[in-house]
Amino acid sequence: MSTWWKHDRARHHLANALRMDSSMLAAVEALYARMFWTEEKFTDAVAAADRALAANPNYYLALVIRGRALFRARAHVGGG
Numbered sequence: 001m002s003t004w005w006k007h008d009r010a011r012h013h014l015a016n017a018l019r020m021d022s023s024m025l026a027a028v029e030a031l032y033a034r035m036f037w038t039e040e041k042f043t044d045a046v047a048a049a050d051r052a053l054a055a056n057p058n059y060y061l062a063l064v065i066r067g068r069a070l071f072r073a074r075a076h077v078g079g080g
Contacts, residue, residue: 026056033065042073
């Protein structure tokens with residue numbers, strides 16, 4: 001099974017989880033950020049991490065993925 005299919009299914013389940021419990025916003029957005037990062041969609045990864053951090057400024061996964069996505073985005077455009 002390819003990664004995009006797994007991520008598509010995961011996004012569906014995460015959206016359902018968020019509908020059932022809005023307090024999971026930071027966790028769900030951080031997982032979205034992680035999926036975007038693995039897909040090399042670094043701008044989307046940073047945006048999702050920012051949403052997670054708006055919900056919980058100390059959410060570790062969001063902090064890590066945001067930093068890695070910014071680093072990779074910079075390297076992708078020839079900045080590093």
